[in-house]
Amino acid sequence: MFPVSWHPYLPVLFFLCLADHLHTSGVIAGTNELVYNGFSADLKLDGKALWIDDLLSLTNGPGGTSGHAFCRYPLSFQDNPGGAISSFSTTFVFVMGFKQYKGNGMAFILSSTSDLPDDSPGEYLGLPHSNLDGHAFFAIEFDTVLNPEIGDIDDNHVGIDVNSLASVESQTAGFYNFYGEFQTVVLRSGERIQAWVDYDSKLYQLNVTLAPCPSFKPQLPLLSTTVNLSSLLSLGPVYAGFSASSRKVSSSHYVLGWSLKVDGVAQPLHNSVSSFDTAYELQNLSNFEFPRKMNILGVPLIVQAVILIVLAVLICRQLRKAKEDDEWEIKCGMPSFTYKDLVTATEGFSNKMLLGKGGFGRVYKGVLPTTTQHVAIKRVSPESKQGKKEFMAEIAILGHVRHRNLVQLLGYCRYKQELLLVYDYMANGSLDRYLYDKTTPTLDWAQRLRIIKGVASGLYYLHEDWEQVIIHRDIKASNVLLDDDMNGRLGDFGLARLHDHGVDAHTTLVAGTWGYIAPELARLGKATKATDVFAFGVFTIEVVCGRKPIGPANTSGGLLALADWVRGTWQGGSIVDAVDPELKDYDRAEVELVLKLGLLCSHSLPRSRPCMRLVMLYLEGGARLPNFHPASLVADGHEDEETDHKALSTSAATTVTILSGR
Ligand SMILES: *[C@@H]1O[C@H](CO)[C@@H](O)[C@H](O)[C@H]1NC(C)=O
Ligand SMILES: *[C@@H]1O[C@H](CO)[C@@H](O)[C@H](O)[C@H]1NC(C)=O
Ligand SMILES: *[C@@H]1O[C@H](CO)[C@@H](O)[C@H](O)[C@H]1NC(C)=O
Numbered sequence: 001m002f003p004v005s006w007h008p009y010l011p012v013l014f015f016l017c018l019a020d021h022l023h024t025s026g027v028i029a030g031t032n033e034l035v036y037n038g039f040s041a042d043l044k045l046d047g048k049a050l051w052i053d054d055l056l057s058l059t060n061g062p063g064g065t066s067g068h069a070f071c072r073y074p075l076s077f078q079d080n081p082g083g084a085i086s087s088f089s090t091t092f093v094f095v096m097g098f099k100q101y102k103g104n105g106m107a108f109i110l111s112s113t114s115d116l117p118d119d120s121p122g123e124y125l126g127l128p129h130s131n132l133d134g135h136a137f138f139a140i141e142f143d144t145v146l147n148p149e150i151g152d153i154d155d156n157h158v159g160i161d162v163n164s165l166a167s168v169e170s171q172t173a174g175f176y177n178f179y180g181e182f183q184t185v186v187l188r189s190g191e192r193i194q195a196w197v198d199y200d201s202k203l204y205q206l207n208v209t210l211a212p213c214p215s216f217k218p219q220l221p222l223l224s225t226t227v228n229l230s231s232l233l234s235l236g237p238v239y240a241g242f243s244a245s246s247r248k249v250s251s252s253h254y255v256l257g258w259s260l261k262v263d264g265v266a267q268p269l270h271n272s273v274s275s276f277d278t279a280y281e282l283q284n285l286s287n288f289e290f291p292r293k294m295n296i297l298g299v300p301l302i303v304q305a306v307i308l309i310v311l312a313v314l315i316c317r318q319l320r321k322a323k324e325d326d327e328w329e330i331k332c333g334m335p336s337f338t339y340k341d342l343v344t345a346t347e348g349f350s351n352k353m354l355l356g357k358g359g360f361g362r363v364y365k366g367v368l369p370t371t372t373q374h375v376a377i378k379r380v381s382p383e384s385k386q387g388k389k390e391f392m393a394e395i396a397i398l399g400h401v402r403h404r405n406l407v408q409l410l411g412y413c414r415y416k417q418e419l420l421l422v423y424d425y426m427a428n429g430s431l432d433r434y435l436y437d438k439t440t441p442t443l444d445w446a447q448r449l450r451i452i453k454g455v456a457s458g459l460y461y462l463h464e465d466w467e468q469v470i471i472h473r474d475i476k477a478s479n480v481l482l483d484d485d486m487n488g489r490l491g492d493f494g495l496a497r498l499h500d501h502g503v504d505a506h507t508t509l510v511a512g513t514w515g516y517i518a519p520e521l522a523r524l525g526k527a528t529k530a531t532d533v534f535a536f537g538v539f540t541i542e543v544v545c546g547r548k549p550i551g552p553a554n555t556s557g558g559l560l561a562l563a564d565w566v567r568g569t570w571q572g573g574s575i576v577d578a579v580d581p582e583l584k585d586y587d588r589a590e591v592e593l594v595l596k597l598g599l600l601c602s603h604s605l606p607r608s609r610p611c612m613r614l615v616m617l618y619l620e621g622g623a624r625l626p627n628f629h630p631a632s633l634v635a636d637g638h639e640d641e642e643t644d645h646k647a648l649s650t651s652a653a654t655t656v657t658i659l660s661g662r
Contacts, residue, residue: 032075032086032262034240037270041258043069043241044114047126058126058244058253059103066126066245069255070114074237075262077201085201085233090240090260092195093213093273096144096253097188103251105144105187106244107161108197111137112232114239126243127165136232138162139243140197140208142173144188156187158195158208162227169225175211176220185210192256194269196221204228214271337368337422339415342377344369349379355429365425374425375410379418395421401466405458407481407491426489428482435477435546443486445586448543451488452594453619455480458490459536460612463529473527475535476513476549477542515549515561519604530606537601537609541566544594546580563602563633566595570630593618596625603633 034041036056045051048059049067058067077086096103107125112135116128127139139161144154159167174184185193192213198221199206206229207221232238240260244253257273259266345366346353355363361380368375398409413420431451434440443451455475462470472490479492518534521527538549541562553560569578575595576588597618603609610618617623 033264033267034071034075034258034260035267036255036258037273042072044072045069046116049244056242056255058106058242058255059246059251066124066243067253068109068114068116068126068241068243070111070239070241071260072114074114074239075260077233077238077262081234085230086263087199087201088260088262089198089264089266090196090258091217091266091269092242092258093192093256093269094142094195094254095190095192095256096142097190103144103188103244103246103253105142106242106253107139107141108195109137109139109241109243110229110232111135111239111241112237114241116243124165124245126245127161136163138227138229138232140195141165141167141170142187142195143170154188156184158187158210158222160206160208160223160225160227162229162232168227169223171223173210173222175209175218175222177218180220185212190252196266199229201230201233204230337411337413337420339413339420341369342366342413342420342422345375346377366422374427376423376425378421378423380421401462401470403458403461405454405487405489406461407489423491424483426481426491427484428486430478431480431482431488431543432477434482435543436548442546442580442582445583445590447486448583449590449594450486451480451482452540452543453616454488455490455539456536456612456615456619458488459532460616462490463532463612469529471527471529472532472535474513474516475532475539476516477539480539518602518606520606528606529611530609533601533609533612533615534603534606536612536615537598537603538563540594540598540601541578544580544591544598545578546582563599567599567630567633570595570599593625596628599630599633600625600628 036043041056043056045067047067048065049069050057056069058069059065075088077088078084090108092108094106096106105125107127109127116126125139125141125143127141128135128137141157141159141161143157143159156173157170158173159170161167172184173187174182177183187193194211194213194215194217196209196217197206198209204226206223206225206227208223209218209221211218242253242255242258244251246253257269259269261267343349345368346364349362349364353364353366355365355376357363361378364377364379366375366377367373395409395412399411402408407426408424410422410424412422434443459472459475462472474492475490479490480488481491483489516535516538518531521531521534542549545562545566547562547565549562550559551562551565552558553565566575566578569575576591578595579586579591597610597615601609601615614623618625
């Protein structure tokens with residue numbers, strides 16, 4: 001099946017095959033099998049991939065980009081069209097992060113093409129950003145950087161990707177030892193690591209196993225999941241290989257040995273691969289000279305000097321530009337959309353598609369041309385330069401955040417000075433319309449309660465349930481959007497910083513909106529979980545009462561905070577009297593609970609406010625709201641700033657606030 005003339009050293013290899021069956025390299029003709037035991041196999045390299053003696057290096061070389069190495073000959077997983085798909089098994093030994101050479105990670109890949117574009121540096125691991133037109137891929141990613149620019153957050157996970165970089169399943173790198181205990185393996189350690197990937201095409205079962213070298217294959221796989229690879233494997237030729245990428249100038253991703261077999265168990269790798277003295281062998285690499293192409297000898301000295309100066313100027317300019325580009329791209333592990341697609345989606349940003357305007361720019365409705373998915377596209381105006389850097393960092397984090405009560409950020413597009421953000425489209429618009437716009441139908445009590453619970457659940461996820469604590473900083477009715485089923489979804493997170501000051505008169509210097517700003521936030525300017533809870537409390541009361549957080553006081557003609565008004569109502573009689581007069585039919589006990597909870601959340605002392613976990617318990621009936629008196633909600637004047645400040649700073653300490661102050 002493979003041409004005999006595939007490698008000039010084939011006779012030598014055959015000889016070696018006979019001499020030592022295990023110590024072979026290359027594709028074993030006609031067997032759909034590949035064994036590379038640490039000396040040059042016939043792989044097709046591109047990007048920054050190169051052979052260093054007989055070590056396969058995926059990204060070495062100056063300048064960070066990506067590199068690929070594919071077995072030159074395709075594998076066949078199907079004997080005849082429509083026939084059964086074969087299983088496969090592969091194992092390889094790799095090294096990442098040798099010495100200071102850090103990269104972003106690497107991936108084992110099966111792809112319907114061996115020509116992957118060289119445009120996926122950094123966190124894309126050299127993989128296609130999305131489904132390449134008609135091409136399919138499957139990858140096991142060994143990812144080591146969550147995002148190199150946000151404090152260089154090291155990541156260390158193994159993920160399974162099918163046609164997209166959003167992993168179907170992922171897990172911290174490691175293995176289960178003999179006793180079934182999990183032990184972490186640091187991917188970017190500069191040590192040899194062996195991985196096994198086994199796919200059963202009948203059961204659609206895929207196992208990924210990892211172990212430091214040398215070691216036996218652990219009994220329990222690290223990842224075991226069902227994925228249907230039939231459509232990829234039946235497409236015809238399938239290329240197997242590796243991909244890696246880096247941002248930094250120097251990186252190291254080495255493959256020391258690799259064996260793969262279709263319809264059978266991959267041959268074990270030769271001992272020399274796993275017992276290879278990494279430190280010693282790779283030591284030599286630090287002295288390795290990367291090929292230089294320039295030869296300016298033989299040219300008069302003056303010409304050389306001119307060339308050098310011109311080059312220096314060009315390089316400086318290029319570096320500056322690359323740095324600017326990096327600032328945008330490094331931070332953002334999100335898929336990007338092409339400007340053309342977004343222009344098509346919004347019919348050329350026509351006014352017909354305009355959903356709204358804000359201090360930051362305009363929001364359009366759009367229909368993505370390829371998937372016909374409905375999206376909302378926020379077009380950040382070029383004048384809105386401030387906070388661009390922080391903003392990209394936020395996108396990078398929010399791209400990883402997924403919850404049914406949060407508006408999903410799908411991706412972004414950068415075009416010239418413009419920034420476009422693509423979100424899930426929320427058919428029913430924002431909640432404030434339903435509360436205040438007399439032309440929209442009034443929400444009944446069940447709907448309101450569901451929206452409050454939904455927003456609580458979304459905020460709980462941001463505060464407690466995600467890897468890092470995210471402070472929303474701008475919870476309010478107009479930032480809660482309603483999906484097709486009228487579920488409340490918290491949107492616009494962190495975008496508060498994007499508002500141009502002075503444009504939106506309600507936005508203050510401490511990001512947030514008047515009426516929702518906790519007293520200590522106004523005083524100290526520090527957003528914490530407790531300041532979010534405060535805003536959530538105000539929001540809750542707003543939804544129940546159908547009144548704005550700050551309204552005219554009945555008597556004095558001045559202004560009155562909604563929470564104070566509700567407290568007054570409670571003190572003057574029944575708290576339920578504060579309910580929206582538009583609400584005809586409601587459960588008194590529920591209304592009372594939600595109003596009291598809202599008051600408790602907007603307590604003037606941060607440490608008296610419940611955390612979102614408790615809020616959820618109160619709302620779901622898992623815990624009873626404590627009895628308290630309306631007068632206890634306002635701190636008495638003796639409350640000294642000292643303790644208040646202390647409480648605040650301890651809660652701030654547990655807050656890895658990514659959306660930290662300007
Ligand atoms: C995957 O792992 C499970 C659990 O050890 C095992 O039962 C199964 O046979 C494995 N499947 C493959 C395809 O290796
Ligand atoms: C797996 O995918 C193939 C091709 O897309 C499809 O024909 C088959 O029905 C799928 N099998 C299952 C169990 O989903
Ligand atoms: C390291 O390089 C030296 C010369 O450059 C060579 O003689 C030696 O064999 C190399 N060592 C290894 C382990 O490859």
